[in-house]
Amino acid sequence: MRIVIIALLSCLFFSCKYNQEDPFPSPVTGDGSGSSITYTNFAKSVIDNNCVICHAPNITSPQSPYLTTYNEVKQQADNGRIQARCIDGPSFMPPSGKMSQPIIDTLQLWINQGALQ
Ligand code: HEC
Numbered sequence: 001m002r003i004v005i006i007a008l009l010s011c012l013f014f015s016c017k018y019n020q021e022d023p024f025p026s027p028v029t030g031d032g033s034g035s036s037i038t039y040t041n042f043a044k045s046v047i048d049n050n051c052v053i054c055h056a057p058n059i060t061s062p063q064s065p066y067l068t069t070y071n072e073v074k075q076q077a078d079n080g081r082i083q084a085r086c087i088d089g090p091s092f093m094p095p096s097g098k099m100s101q102p103i104i105d106t107l108q109l110w111i112n113q114g115a116l117q
Contacts, residue, residue: 037110039070039117046103047073050094070117077115082107 037043047067053059055067065081066072076082085093087108092098099107110116 036113036116037106039073039110039115042106043073043077043110043115044070046099046107050099054094074115074117077111083111087111 051067054061054063055065056062057066057068065076067076073082085091086099087104089098098104
């Protein structure tokens with residue numbers, strides 16, 4: 001019986017740990033520690049949380065450019081539009097106002113590192 005309880009508990013423990021989502025990818029990556037900022041570990045969550053509510057095809061008022069895949073976002077990073085609309089201004093996205101400075105700073109690093117996937 002005790003074994004079963006321990007097994008169940010460790011199951012719970014590990015599944016919690018496994019499912020735990022990083023609330024915000026640490027801006028410390030890219031500080032020379034060796035790890036890169038990527039679409040997967042950073043930019044996707046920022047775009048998903050701040051942009052796809054408008055910049056996606058399957059919504060009531062779809063707004064181009066679509067920002068739902070890496071290729072779409074990468075294109076807007078490479079052509080300077082994310083730089084212009086999220087970092088430099090003066091006309092910022094999202095329309096409700098600039099994102100927080102740590103996000104903007106990390107976005108800048110991501111672009112500077114080549115907007116990696
Ligand atoms: C509330 C809806 C909304 C949200 C959220 C939003 N946008 Fe936009 N976006 C628009 C609208 C409307 C336009 C067209 C008018 C304009 O350019 O300001 C636009 C235009 C753009 C353009 C094309 C115009 C250009 O300058 O090249 C880009 C790129 C863009 N948005 C990026 C983003 C990014 C990146 C985010 C998230 C950080 C974002 N938007 C969030 C509504 C939104």
